[in-house]
């Protein structure tokens with residue numbers, strides 16, 4: 215019954231495997247007595263997600279990250295020590311005596327490379343860290359089942375289903391995506407994706423803090439500048455705008471779909487879904503991709519229309535002329551447009567001209583009143599000579615609410631099929647001289663009646 219010579223390597227293999235496993239553990243929780251070493255992996259209960267040390271792209275440096283366990287191409291969607299890389303495999307993620315998750319390296323006890331920084335909490339030895347089935351990494355006080363900290367509150371570059379983008383008005387907590395520096399470096403890059411709560415809240419991509427792409431305000435169904443969201447959507451989207459917070463989150467209707475939104479290092483905000491069969495991510499939305507997507511491509515008081523085949527995409531809004539006709543002639547629209555000379559738009563027979571299917575102008579200084587009808591909105595705008603344009607604030611239920619602008623109209627663009635109607639204040643002359651041919655030339659301009667002089 216003695217083991218044959220041939221079987222010895224097999225036993226050795228088992229032994230080696232066992233030794234390897236005892237060195238590299240798979241964990242369900244991290245606790246004070248059970249830290250995670252480089253090589254160990256923490257799994258969510260459903261095994262969809264994994265947390266551990268990884269090496270991005272061609273880098274040799276090591277980071278703590280969370281990735282999809284069931285996606286063959288390692289895809290990291292959260293990173294802890296973004297700008298504090300580790301040069302070797304000495305990293306350890308543990309829970310310290312203050313009850314914080316801390317990252318140490320280099321076998322020394324100096325200050326951590328990264329910490330959850332919650333040290334206000336009173337430590338009890340029931341505090342553990344877990345990876346939830348949504349991919350959310352949480353610090354949990356078992357004693358009272360309280361979540362002390364969660365990775366979903368500290369996004370990296372990826373918005374996962376059930377995660378929020380926006381801000382908590384009470385705590386000032388900001389849920390913002392920040393691009394990686396490059397595919398090799400998860401350090402904070404130059405692009406951020408966030409909701410700007412100023413005026414009537416809007417979604418933006420910023421480059422070094424300046425607007426790069428504007429998705430516009432929430433229309434009740436979608437972002438004004440993202441018509442793609444109206445198509446039968448794989449998500450139930452919830453948008454919240456109240457005194458406590460302004461946020462958007464995407465819930466999955468079918469939990470077996472793997473979908474993510476990433477602020478990528480080149481400045482694209484892109485949504486993609488994982489296709490198991492092809493073993494790759496399929497992109498189904500990205501911005502900015504065309505000239506009209508870039509913030510303020512045509513300057514103030516203009517409209518960017520990418521469907522003007524062969525023609526300049528920038529057109530002045532009705533009642534406005536190029537500020538610099540010479541630049542405009544050379545197809546540089548950045549100077550924008552100004553009110554046509556001699557126009558009188560204050561209580562002298564002015565009215566509104568509709569521009570159809572647009573992303574409405576920047577609403578960071580617009581006024582919104584959700585209780586008004588479109589007719590009331592028009593009357594209110596006409597009454598005030600500094601009101602330059604209005605539109606319905608919400609396009610659901612046939613359109614309601616009032617959005618009104620009181621200064622320059624910035625970053626308007628046309629879409630081919632889905633968009634909002636924007637009503638521009640023009641003087642009596644422009645109302646009267648709108649020839650049918652002009653209407654045809656600028657497909658998106660339509661008449662609406664002058665309401666006549668107010669008073």
Ligand SMILES: *[C@@H]1O[C@H](CO)[C@@H](O)[C@H](O)[C@H]1NC(C)=O
Pocket residue numbers: 271272397398
């Ligand atoms: C890694 O380097 C190879 C060869 O230089 C290159 O083709 C590849 O794109 C790089 N990958 C990343 C993620 O930077």
Ligand SMILES: *[C@@H]1O[C@H](CO)[C@@H](O)[C@H](O)[C@H]1NC(C)=O
Pocket residue numbers: 298299300301319320
């Ligand atoms: C890793 O190496 C770089 C460059 O040599 C050094 O600046 C950095 O402090 C090292 N990081 C750690 C955590 O040791």
Ligand SMILES: *[C@@H]1O[C@H](CO)[C@@H](O)[C@H](O)[C@H]1NC(C)=O
Pocket residue numbers: 319320322323324
């Ligand atoms: C611990 O290691 C880090 C990273 O290499 C280094 O910056 C720090 O000086 C070390 N501290 C001590 C006390 O050795």
Ligand SMILES: *[C@@H]1O[C@H](CO)[C@@H](O)[C@H](O)[C@H]1NC(C)=O
Pocket residue numbers: 328329330331
């Ligand atoms: C924790 O606090 C320290 C000191 O205030 C700060 O340097 C560090 O960036 C903070 N870490 C995190 C992850 O917020």
Ligand SMILES: *[C@@H]1O[C@H](CO)[C@@H](O)[C@H](O)[C@H]1NC(C)=O
Pocket residue numbers: 339340
């Ligand atoms: C926590 O501390 C209590 C009291 O010191 C001890 O009885 C218990 O075993 C500890 N539990 C763990 C999980 O370490």
Ligand SMILES: *[C@@H]1O[C@H](CO)[C@@H](O)[C@H](O)[C@H]1NC(C)=O
Pocket residue numbers: 395396403404422
């Ligand atoms: C970010 O922008 C600055 C200023 O334009 C530039 O110097 C830097 O290289 C950029 N960083 C990355 C990672 O592209």
Ligand SMILES: *[C@@H]1O[C@H](CO)[C@@H](O)[C@H](O)[C@H]1NC(C)=O
Pocket residue numbers: 376450451452463464465466
């Ligand atoms: C999506 O719908 C499900 C149930 O239909 C709900 O439990 C979940 O909270 C919703 N998610 C979002 C983000 O609205």
Ligand SMILES: *[C@@H]1O[C@H](CO)[C@@H](O)[C@H](O)[C@H]1NC(C)=O
Pocket residue numbers: 468469470471
């Ligand atoms: C959910 O998605 C999976 C994978 O795409 C598909 O096989 C399944 O039929 C879907 N389930 C429902 C209820 O739509």
Ligand SMILES: *[C@@H]1O[C@H](CO)[C@@H](O)[C@H](O)[C@H]1NC(C)=O
Pocket residue numbers: 581598599600601620
């Ligand atoms: C017109 O609207 C502006 C901006 O809301 C406001 O400051 C101004 O008081 C209004 N003027 C009148 C006459 O209502």
